[in-house]
Amino acid sequence: MRVPLSWICDFAPFEGDPGELAAALDDLGLVVEAVERVGEGLGDVVVARVLAIAAIEGADKIRLVTVEAGGEPVEVVCGAWNFQVGDLVPLAPVGAVLPGNFEIARRKLKGVVSNGMLCSGRELELSDDQDGIMILGDAAGGPEPGARLVEVLGIEPDVVFDIAVEANRPDAWSMAGVARDLAAKLGLPFEVPDPPVPAQSGPPAGEVITVEVDDDDLCPRFTARVLTGVTVGPSPRWLARRLTLAGMRPINNVVDASNYVMLELGQPTHPYDLDRLDGGGLRVRAARAGETVTTLDGVERALGARSVGPGDDRRDCLICDGDDVAVGIGGIMGGASSEISEGTTRVLLEAAYFTPMAIARSAKRLGLRSEASARFERGTDPEGIDRAALRLVELLAVSAGPALAVAPGVVDIRGPVPVPVELTVRVARVNAVLGSDLDGGAIRGLLEPIGFGAVPGGPGLLEVTVPTFRPDTTREIDVIEEVARHHGYARLPRRRPASPQTGGLSPYQRDRRLVRSAMAGAGLDEAWTPALLAPGDHARAGWDGDELTLANPLTPEDTVLRRTMLPGLLKAVAFNADRRQEEVRLFEIGHVFPVPDGVRLSAALARKGTVVDEREVLAVALAGPGDDARSAVAVWEVLAQAAGVTGVELVVDTAAPGLHPSRTCRLVADGIDVGVVGEVDPAVLEAFGLDAGRRRVGWLEVDLGILLTEAPRLSPLVRPVSSFPSSDVDLAFAVDDGVPAAAVEASLVAAAGDILESVALFDVYRGAGLEPGERSLTFRLRFCAPDRTLTRDEVAVVRSRAIEAVEQAHGARLRA
């Protein structure tokens, strides 16, 4: 909210440096986002009368204008065309310094000397109008030429604070509210003057109009006054200027007065052209299903069209005319049919209190927010309505013509209006929450200046009455916050709590860090790809089936929750490939989101468990030169070692989605799937814009939760190393391609028994001497006993047993 300093000075005698005032506002939580100085640099600008306008040879956009500003005629070159001889315009003479530190110099344009500048409203920072020169009067009348513009317009240099008002402070969304808080902080007197009671004439309002409120839960208080003899015209300049400074555009005196009162007091009002209201009155009710209304902005709005959250009854508050035809949406926006226009003479003035939650829901449902709805949904003061209406009348009295009259009385329909909240506040509780040492008197001294009633109750108690303009304060704790705010957060003590527990990471969190370090140590860069994918990404990666999608995505490219890391990392690989980055080896740890069933959803809504069985996954994409499924296996082994897991088997998997059907294995621990290791299907690479003819991409995707909590862990116990010599035996087998080396190795291990120290596959050979579809696997077995040197015969026996086992189990034969 833009708050001109001059405006809040109507309520309290603020003075001093604007920077210090801004700091005080900050300390109140009314955070000042900008301090703007306005109206400076206008001191040299004077009123000038246009005496003559002449064309300049060779120029079709600019003209030579002769003006008189209380002395000799002055010639200036001007590019605007919106004035004529006799008009009064602002002149910045040579030497003047305009806002923005813009100094006017004598200039030569198209051979003609310009001795100053005629100014637009925008150049003077008085309005947004840049279409032409500001017109101050014409031949028929206006200010004296030569007069200073600041005196003519009544402009004084001002300071505008741009304040971010928190959502719980509707009272501070007004000049008076800001002034009240700030005056209290600075210890200054504060008063909102009571508007005078206007002279009344004509028939009483209650006889001129009828008002019915059908749904007072939506609109607990509705008042209507009748104004006659209204002349619609421009607002006084000072009022228009304050609106402009506060960021609103002046429209006409009636609408401006309504806006002015809203900015000043926080109470929105709505003026209707009474002669354009059929049926001579208003009816306030919930909209019916299928009803529509055309709002001031010309948009036809369907009411009650959708639910905006649990418990929403979809009731929008309508304002209808006496014939029950909708003329506006209560508290949000009026309708076009009864808008104030130049011909308006009789005004029905609405000032009401709408239920905040109802307004919030309607505004959300309609996607329509206004200055009024923003205030109503945060909670206006139901007891501030009459002051606002009378203030509006006071403002109109000076601009709406001598015939203005107010009908006696007011139509005031009250339903369940919120009443002032009475609270008991414990002094000890205040200090317990704040860590402070305040007594009851100090607390009263902080509360009373901001309009709270506070009287001593029992021992250590205060009976606090919350003003109706503070709907945010309903509990003792809310009062405590007010005490803290006005006492000053900076004055509260600071202490370190002593945690009674030892801090630390869980075993899972520790292992996850180890895994990340190991992956980086293995040469992989940690990536972070978005969990939101584009439609079709899963299918392109070979993942069919259901997926979770967003109802309201920000962009059409970020709509699907990933079920696998494959698309995200392949996109990252492609991004780098497009930038000629070759050594791309990435890993990522993040959540994937399988689609839950209805049972799980119901349980989650009943606060049991989570909606999605989110899995934390480690994925690795190896896309560097020479990388393939084998590099992925190597990374898997680093991972298994770092994680301290053992006994995970590689089981050939020809149907892993998105992966190469003959270069992929499932990782299985005790019958539980831990993940997959292998290579990305070339067709999937192509689908993500990678040239499958030029590269292979090794892939590893592991469920970290399963790996780190369910897979068998290495025993923490160590064994002594034998001090006796070992013997090596090399065995080469011709084995069918379909038999995994791991299976052969397993047979060797089983047959060799206790004295086998290690076994390693050290050569794989295909070619001469072998049948097609066969390869040679050479293993080196190292034998060693803990307690003796093995004899030749012992080793020979085990050797024969191992050969026999492999030949029998795998149809293999020993090669000579």
Added chain:
Amino acid sequence: MTEVEGILATAAALLAGATTVEEVQAAATELLGKKSALTAAHRGLAGLDPDGRREVGRELQEAKARIEELIGARRSALEAVERAARLDRDRLDLTEARGKRGPGHLHLVQRTRDELEDVFVGMGFVVAEGPEVETDWYNFEALNIPPAHPARGMWDTLYLEFGDPETILLRTHTSPVQIRVMEGQAPPIYAVMPGRCYRRDTPDARHIPIFHQIEGLVIDRGISFAELAGTIEAFTTSYFGPDIHSRLRPAFFPFTEPSAEFEITCTICKGSGCRTCSQTGWIELGGCGMVDPAVLDAVGLDAEEWSGFAFGFGIDRCAQMRHEIPDMRILLENDVRFLRQL
């Protein structure tokens, strides 16, 4: 010159002429072998009288020792030269070996998260985690934000097309984990909750719609605003350094009361005022406050017995400040030229 002197002179000349270890070996055979002058001289001893034999014999022994010494010295000298030449042929330009494939890199944001976790672990906190897909209850209602409450406008929420409209969402903050922690364990609670969050915000240089937050929660007996302010200050000086301090100013969050924003000394200018801090010397880091009694009620804790505070701020923002990342959108690209810098 005696005969012995002649033998020694010949030996010295011969060895001086040897330029390889092999030539030294050949010279040694010539000087000490059966056909050598020394051996011949030994044989001549037989014709001498006992005194002469003793005398000349000793001289010959000394000459032999001397010759062996000369051979050894020459051999060592030549071996040293040859070893030096051999090593020289091994010469390697080690700078050629640089820049080959090195270790990978941990992500800046994850590293920042680790560092932040470590600070709080040191202060006696544990680390709690939770799901990214949440129900309205955990993300809003339990945090004292009823449906359609205007305060919901503080978070632009991404909802899932799943279940009833606007009931399932991507968490907009890590606060739902606070609720889950309080539901799952009895106080005292000292925990931080790092994690990924989502908001329907158009990306710009400082914000991306997917980001990381860390929150803290303390629930215990006798916890006041003073303990909150003390914890924030301890964290600030510990993580950012002893010159960086914190201050709190009033703010509004539905789940805390009283609420505060916390600011820290500008890390660029150390408080003297610069462009980054708009000349104020302070930069905003996060929000905090005393846990609202309504939140304690929602999880079944007695607000008269237990009290506590919560705080939260952006991990990415800390990373951005520490590493001076000019535009956060680069984090979404995973360009290895970015990932490999630190």
